[in-house]
Amino acid sequence: MTKRLLDSFRPEHYDIYLDINRATKTITGQTVITGEALDNKIAINQKYLQIKQVQVNNQEINFTIDDDNEVFQFSLHEVGAVKLTIDYTAPLTDSMMGIYPSYYQVDGVQKQIIGTQFETTAARQAFPCIDEPAAKATFTLAIKFDEQPGETVISNMPEVKIEKGVHYFEPTVRMSTYLVAFAFGELQSKLTQTKSGVEIGVFATKAHQAKELDFALDIAKRSIEFYEDFYQTPYPLPHSYQLALPDFSAGAMENWGLVTYREAYLMLDPDNASLELKSNIATVIAHELAHQWFGDLVTMQWWDDLWLNESFANMMEYVAIDALEPEWHIWETFQTAEAPMALQRDAVDGVQSVHVQVEHPADIDSIFDSAIVYAKGARMLVMVRALIGDDALRQGLKSYFAAHQYHNATGADLWSALSKASGIDISKIMNTWLEQPGYPVVKASVVDGDLQLRQQQFFIGDGQETGRQWAIPLKANFTAPQIMTEQSIKLGNYQQLRQATGQPLRLNDGNESHFIVQYDQTLLTDILDNVQSLNAISQLQLLQDLLLLAQSQTISYAELVPLLPKFAQSKSHIVNDILYRIINNLKDFVQPDSQSEQNLRTFTNQLSAPQIERLGWQSRQGESNDDQLTRPYILNASIYAQNKNSIQAAHQLFGKFAQNLSKLAADIRLYVLKNEVQNFSTPQLFTQLLKEYQQSADASYKADICAALTKTPDKNLLQQIVAAFENSEIIKPQDLRAWFAGVLNNAHGEQMAWDWLRNDWSWLEKTVGGDMEFITYITVISKVFRTPTRLEEFKAFFEPKLNTPGLTREIKMDMAVIKGRVQLIEHEQAAVNKAIEAMIA
Numbered sequence: 001m002t003k004r005l006l007d008s009f010r011p012e013h014y015d016i017y018l019d020i021n022r023a024t025k026t027i028t029g030q031t032v033i034t035g036e037a038l039d040n041k042i043a044i045n046q047k048y049l050q051i052k053q054v055q056v057n058n059q060e061i062n063f064t065i066d067d068d069n070e071v072f073q074f075s076l077h078e079v080g081a082v083k084l085t086i087d088y089t090a091p092l093t094d095s096m097m098g099i100y101p102s103y104y105q106v107d108g109v110q111k112q113i114i115g116t117q118f119e120t121t122a123a124r125q126a127f128p129c130i131d132e133p134a135a136k137a138t139f140t141l142a143i144k145f146d147e148q149p150g151e152t153v154i155s156n157m158p159e160v161k162i163e164k165g166v167h168y169f170e171p172t173v174r175m176s177t178y179l180v181a182f183a184f185g186e187l188q189s190k191l192t193q194t195k196s197g198v199e200i201g202v203f204a205t206k207a208h209q210a211k212e213l214d215f216a217l218d219i220a221k222r223s224i225e226f227y228e229d230f231y232q233t234p235y236p237l238p239h240s241y242q243l244a245l246p247d248f249s250a251g252a253m254e255n256w257g258l259v260t261y262r263e264a265y266l267m268l269d270p271d272n273a274s275l276e277l278k279s280n281i282a283t284v285i286a287h288e289l290a291h292q293w294f295g296d297l298v299t300m301q302w303w304d305d306l307w308l309n310e311s312f313a314n315m316m317e318y319v320a321i322d323a324l325e326p327e328w329h330i331w332e333t334f335q336t337a338e339a340p341m342a343l344q345r346d347a348v349d350g351v352q353s354v355h356v357q358v359e360h361p362a363d364i365d366s367i368f369d370s371a372i373v374y375a376k377g378a379r380m381l382v383m384v385r386a387l388i389g390d391d392a393l394r395q396g397l398k399s400y401f402a403a404h405q406y407h408n409a410t411g412a413d414l415w416s417a418l419s420k421a422s423g424i425d426i427s428k429i430m431n432t433w434l435e436q437p438g439y440p441v442v443k444a445s446v447v448d449g450d451l452q453l454r455q456q457q458f459f460i461g462d463g464q465e466t467g468r469q470w471a472i473p474l475k476a477n478f479t480a481p482q483i484m485t486e487q488s489i490k491l492g493n494y495q496q497l498r499q500a501t502g503q504p505l506r507l508n509d510g511n512e513s514h515f516i517v518q519y520d521q522t523l524l525t526d527i528l529d530n531v532q533s534l535n536a537i538s539q540l541q542l543l544q545d546l547l548l549l550a551q552s553q554t555i556s557y558a559e560l561v562p563l564l565p566k567f568a569q570s571k572s573h574i575v576n577d578i579l580y581r582i583i584n585n586l587k588d589f590v591q592p593d594s595q596s597e598q599n600l601r602t603f604t605n606q607l608s609a610p611q612i613e614r615l616g617w618q619s620r621q622g623e624s625n626d627d628q629l630t631r632p633y634i635l636n637a638s639i640y641a642q643n644k645n646s647i648q649a650a651h652q653l654f655g656k657f658a659q660n661l662s663k664l665a666a667d668i669r670l671y672v673l674k675n676e677v678q679n680f681s682t683p684q685l686f687t688q689l690l691k692e693y694q695q696s697a698d699a700s701y702k703a704d705i706c707a708a709l710t711k712t713p714d715k716n717l718l719q720q721i722v723a724a725f726e727n728s729e730i731i732k733p734q735d736l737r738a739w740f741a742g743v744l745n746n747a748h749g750e751q752m753a754w755d756w757l758r759n760d761w762s763w764l765e766k767t768v769g770g771d772m773e774f775i776t777y778i779t780v781i782s783k784v785f786r787t788p789t790r791l792e793e794f795k796a797f798f799e800p801k802l803n804t805p806g807l808t809r810e811i812k813m814d815m816a817v818i819k820g821r822v823q824l825i826e827h828e829q830a831a832v833n834k835a836i837e838a839m840i841a
Contacts, residue, residue, distance in 0.1 A: 004302075005071070005130045008039035009082075011137040013171075016127050016180075019144040020099065020114060025092040027099060031127045033084045035137070040079065043071040045124035045131040048090055048098070055085040070124060070361065086128045096734065097770045098125030102247040103732075104207050104697070106186075113185025113205060114145070115245045115260060119253055120303065120368075121361045122770075123177035133176045133299050134408045141169045145184055153184035154203060156257040158238055172256070173236060174406040176299050181255030183243055190217050194225050199239040205246060207697035208267055215268040216242055219282045222324050223289040230319070231293050232398040233405075240292065242266055242285065247734055249771035252284050254291030254313070261288075262734065264699030274667035275628050277700055279328050283317040286324075290316035298404040303364045305411050307354045307434070310368070311377020314338065315385070318378075328625065334382075335511060335540055336577040338375040342514065343548060345371030346439050348820075349463040350813050353437045354380065355411060362806030368772045379514045380433045383473055386512050387429070387482075388422035396421035429471040429483060433514060440470050441549075442484070442507055445520035446494045451478070451505070454488040458516060460552045461820025475509040477501060494522075504530050511541040516548055518555075528563070536572035543567065543578040547585070550828075551820075557589070557828040561603075561835035568607040573629035576611075580633045583607070588786050588825055589832040592747040596833045602840045605641035608634050617649045617668060628667060635671040639678070650675035661692065662701045669701070673708035686717045694730055706735065710742025710749070718749040722756050726763060733767050741780045750784065757781070758797050775810045782814035786825055791818045 015032040033044075047070045054063045054074060063074040076082065092114075093100055101112040116126065124131040141155050144166045153159070156179070157170040172180070189203045190213045200221045202213040220242050224235050237257040244266040252261040265284040268277065294316065295309035321330045345351060354377045358367050367373060385393055400409070400417035411434060415427035433439075441458040444451070457468050472484040478497045481489065491497060498505070504526040507517045519527060527534075527542065534542070543563070550557040560582055567579050583604055590596040611634045619628055638646035654676045657664045664672055676685065686709065693705040712718060721743055724730040731739055744753035757764065757777065768774050778798065785794055798811045 004132055004134070005043050005045065006132050006135045009035055009037050009042045009044070009130060011035035011130050011135055013137055014127070014129065014139045015142070016139060017142045017144075017166075018099075018127070020092065021146050022092065022101065022112065022114065023146060025101075027090040027092055027126070029088050029090065029127055031084075031086050031088075031129070033086070033129070033137075035082060035084075037076050037079045037082045040076050041073065042076060043069075043073045044084070044086070044128045045070055045121075046072050046088070046128045047122070047124045048093070049088045049125070049128060050090065051128070052087040052089065053085075057083050058085070070121070072128070088128065090125065093125075095770045096247055096249040096768075097122040100247070102245045103728075104205050104246040105695070106205070106207050108695075111186065111205070113183060113187065113245070115183040115243065115248075116181045116255070117249065117253060117260065117771075118180060118255075119178040119250075120364045120772075121178070123180060126180075129177045131177050133178065133303065134301050136174045136176055136299070136406065136408070138171050138174055139180055140171045141180070141182060143167045143169075143182060143184070147184075148186075151185055152187040152189070152203070153182065154187070154201075154241055154243070154258060155182035156180060156237070156255060170238075175256055175296060179254070179256045179296055181253075181258040181260060183245070183258070183260070187243075188213070190214065192217055192221050194221055194228070194235075196225070196228060196234060198224055198235050198237070200224065201239060201241040202244075202266065203241060204244040204263070204267060205697075207246075208244075208263075209269070211271075212267045212269055215270060215273075215278065215281065216266045216285060219285045219324070220289065223286045223320050224292075226320050226323055227289060227293060227316075230323075230394060230397075231401060232394060233293060233297070233401045235292060236297060236405075237292075240289065242288075247732055249734055249768065249773055252288045254288045254295055254309075256292060256296040259285075259288045261285075262699070263697070264703065267697075267699060269666075269698065269700075272663065272666045273700070274665075275328070275625060276632070277666060279321065279325075279330060279333060282321050282325065283330065283333075286320040287313045287317035290320065293401060297406065298401060299408050301408040301410050303358050303367065304356055305409075306367055307373050307377040308409065308411055308414060310373045311354065311381055314374045314378035315381040319385075332537070332574045334378075335537055336574050338378055339511060340544060340578075340581070341371045342375035342379055343439070343516065343544070344460070345369070346376055346437070346514075347458050347460040347548065347552065348813050348816050349438075349459055349461065350809065350816060351437045352809060353435055355434045360805045362804075365772045366775055366806040366809065376439075376514060379512075380430060382512050383433070383514065384418065384426060384430060386475075386510075387473060388418060388424060388426070392422035393418065429473075432470045436468050436470070438468065440468075440472060440515045441518050441554075442472065442474075442515055443518045443520075444505060444507060444523055446522050449493055449495070451491040451494040451497055452488060453480075453484060453491065453507075455484065455515075456487075458548070458552065460548065461816050461823070470515070472515055473513045474507055475513060477503065477506045477509055498526075503533075506534075506538060508541065509538070511537050511544075516545040518545070518549055528566070531566055536570070536574050539567060539570070539572070540574045540578045543575075543582065547578070547582055551585075551824060553824060553827060556831055557824070558831035558835040561586075561832065561839060564607060565839070569610060571624075571626055571630065573626050573633070576630045576633045579607070580637055583637065586832065586836070588821065589829045596836070599833065599836050599840055601641045603836050604637050605643050606840065608637040608641060609643060612638050612643065612646060617646075617653060618665065619667065632667060632671065635668060636674075639671060639675050647675060647679055651680060654680075661689075662696060662698060666700060670704040670707055673704055674711050677708045677712050681712050681714055681717070683714075683717065686712065686714075686720070690724075690730070702735070703738065706738050707742060710739060710746055712746075713748050715748050715752075718743055718746065718752055722749070722752045725756060726760065726767075736768070737773060737777060737780065740777065741784075744780065744784050754781070754790075754793070775807060778807070778810050778814050782817040785818045786821050788822055791815075791822050794818055 012035045017030045019028040155169045191201045202217045244263040248262045290313040294312045300308045396418035419426045440455040443454045549555045743749035
C-alpha cells in the first residue's frame with residue numbers, strides 16, 4: 001500500500017479563511033491547521049494553489065512544491081503538536097471541481113452563484129489539507145466575497161456571525177475534507193423541521209418558481225425522519241440543506257449538511273411532472289441523505305472501499321422511498337434500472353470487482369462505476385438483506401454506527417457487525433461477490449432423471465475462464481440448499497420434485513441475487529407453458545436472462561423473437577421495459593433504410609398497436625401507476641414503427657401546444673417532440689426548440705428537447721448541433737454528454753459526432769477531464785458502435801491512450817464490448833432477420 005500523508009501528519013482542526021472575488025476569478029486564502037506531526041518530513045495536499053507563505057508554530061519556513069503528486073513539502077525540527085499557517089491564492093475555475101461558478105439566467109440577465117465540489121480529491125484545490133478520507137478533522141469556515149445586497153451564503157453548519165463582511169460558521173463535527181461545502185449568491189429557499197428538530201432546507205436560484213422547491217422539501221424531511229428511525233441513530237447536525245446548482249458534473253453530492261444536486265435531480269414542477277420523474281428525484285434525495293450516516297458519519301478508510309458508501313446508499317434509497325411512498329412500488333424500478341445495468345457491465349471480461357485497489361487520483365475517479373460500485377454493490381446488499389432480514393440489518397447498522405461514528409471503517413467492519421446481529425457468517429458469503437469480478441450463470445438441467453445445478457462464470461464476448469466460484473443464494477421454489485457454494489449439485493429426481501411443487505422450477509425467485517439462470521429445454525418449455533401464471537418480476541427475469549444468454553451466444557438470438565408476442569399485452573411496466581429493451585437491441589441486426597428495418601418496424605407495430613389502442617396518447621383520470629409508466633415505452637415503439645395513427649395523434653398534440661410546448665404533459669412531451677422533429681422537421685422548428693432549450697430553467701423540459709432534436713434526420717441541423725458542442729452559452733459542459741450520445745446514436749449523425757470527438761479530444765479533456773463523467777464518453781461510444789470498421793477506428797484512436805491514468809480499464813472493456821457486438825451480429829444477423837420476417841408473414 002502506498003504511504004499515506006496521514007502517516008506523517010494528523011490534522012485535528014482547520015481554520016479556513018477564504019476571500020473570493022467573482023469579478024477577477026481569484027481566491028485569497030489562509031488555512032491554519034492544528035494537528036500532530038508523526039514525522040520530521042511533512043507533505044500537505046495542494047492543487048493549483050499558489051502557496052505564498054508557510055509558518056510552523058508562527059515561524060516562517062521553507063517549502064518545496066511537487067505538482068505531480070499534488071503536494072507541498074517541508075521539514076520540522078521536532079514531532080508532536082504543531083500549528084501550520086498557510087497563505088495562498090487560487091484561481092476560480094470553470095471546471096465544476098473545487099470552488100467554481102455556476103451560470104444561469106433570470107429574465108435574460110446572466111448571473112452566477114458560487115458552489116463547491118470536492119469529492120474525490122478536489123478539496124486540495126480550495127485549501128491545503130490532508131485530502132484523504134481517513135484524515136478526519138473539524139473545520140471552521142470564514143468566507144468573504146464581493147457581496148451584493150440580497151445574496152445568501154450557506155455551508156455545512158449554521159452561520160454564527162458576520163463581521164466586516166466576513167461570514168463565520170460554526171465548527172463542523174469530525175469529518176473528511178471531501179465533505180466540506182459552501183455556496184453563495186442570489187438564492188431562494190424553503191425551510192421546515194423534522195420531528196426531532198433538524199432544520200430542512202431546499203435552496204435554488206431565482207430562475208425557478210417557488211413551487212418547484214416543495215417536492216424536494218417534503219421528501220428530504222421525511223427521508224431524514226425515516227433514517228433516524230431505521231438506523232436508530234440521530235442525524236447529528238443542526239440542519240440538512242439541499243442545494244440545486246445550475247452547473248454540476250455529478251448527479252448529486254452528499255456533503256454533510258449541505259447536499260448539492262444537479263437542478264434536474266432536485267427541482268420539480270408539481271403541476272407537470274411524470275411519476276417517473278418524481279420517483280427519480282425522490283430516490284436521488286433519499287440516496288444522498290442515506291449517506292449522511294453511511295459515508296459521512298462513518299466513512300470508508302480509503303477509496304478502495306468506496307462501495308461501503310455508494311452500494312449502501314444505492315440500496316437504502318429504495319428502502320426509504322418504498323417506506324415513504326409504498327404505492328410507487330419502487331423496488332420494481334430497481335429491477336429495471338439497477339439489475340440490468342449491473343448484469344450487462346459485469347459480464348464483460350476485465351470489469352473491476354466491487355472492492356478494488358486504487359491509488360492515483362485519476363484512477364480514484366474512474367472507480368465510480370455506476371454499474372458496479374452502485375448497482376452491483378446494491379444488489380449484493382439486497383442479497384444480504386434478504387438473507388438476514390430487516391431486524392438484524394437494523395441492529396447490525398446501529399452497532400456499526402456506534403462503533404465507528406466520526407471515524408472510518410472497512411468492509412470487514414460492516415460484515416462483522418451484520419454477522420454478529422444475524423448469527424450468519426456474512427463475510428464468508430459476501431466476499432465471493434465483493435472481491436471477484438463477474439457473476440455466475442447457474443445451468444439447471446435434467447440428466448438421467450435427476451435435477452442438476454452447475455455454476456460457471458458468465459461472459460458476454462470473449463472471456464477468460466479462471467474457475468471462479470460464488471456462494472449463491474439460490475432462492476429456489478424446489479427443495480434446495482439456501483446457499484450453493486459447490487460448482488455443481490444434484491437436487492434429486494426431477495419428476496418427484498416437480499410433482500411435490502406443482503409448478504415449474506424457478507431459481508433466484510424475486511430476482512434479488514446477482515446471477516442468471518440457463519434452464520435446459522425441458523425446464524424452459526415447462527416455464528413458457530405456464531408463463532402467464534408468473535408474476536411480473538419473474539416474467540421480466542425470464543426475458544432478462546434469455547437476452548443475456550443470447551448476447552453471449554449461449555443461445556441463438558433468433559430464439560427470442562417468437563417469444564415476444566407472449567408478453568406484448570402485459571399491463572406491467574417492468575415487463576414492457578424488458579420487452580422493448582429486446583426490441584431496441586434487435587435494431588443492431590438491421591441496416592438503416594433496408595427491408596430488414598422495415599420488417600422490424602412492422603413487427604414492433606404488431607406488438608405495440610393494441611397497447612396504443614388501450615392506453616391512448618394522454619393519461620386518463622384514475623389510471624394505474626403501471627399504465628402511466630408503460631405509456632412511454634409504447635409511444636416510443638409506435639413512433640419507431642411509423643404507426644400512422646400515432647404520428648398523426650402526436651402531431652395534433654404538438655399543434656395544440658405549439659405556443660407553449662413546456663406545458664405538454666411531462667410523461668408524453670418527449671415523444672410528441674421527437675415525432676415532430678423526425679416526421680415534420682423544419683429549420684424553424686429546430687431554431688424554436690434550441691432557443692427554448694437555452695431559455696428554460698426546467699431541466700426535464702431541456703432533457704426532452706435534447707433527446708428530440710438529436711433525432712432529426714436532417715444532416716445540416718445535426719451539423720449545427722455538433723457546432724454548438726463547444727459553445728457553453730448553448731450547451732453547458734454538464735449536459736454535453738447527452739447531446740453527444742444523441743447525435744452519435746442517430747445514423748445520420750454518427751460520423752459527425754465520432755469525428756468531433758476524435759478531432760477535439762484535447763478540448764473535451766480540458767473541459768470535463770477533471771470529473772468522473774469524462775470516461776463515460778468512451779462508454780457511450782461502446783453502446784453504439786457495431787461494425788468491424790468502427791471497431792478498428794475505436795482501437796486506432798483509443799489504444800494509444802491506454803496508459804492514461806483513469807482511462808485504462810474503460811478503454812479495454814469498451815473494446816471488448818464492441819468486439820463482442822460485432823461478432824454477435826456477424827453470427828446472428830441472418831437468423832434474427834429471418835425470425836422477424838416469419839413473425840410478420
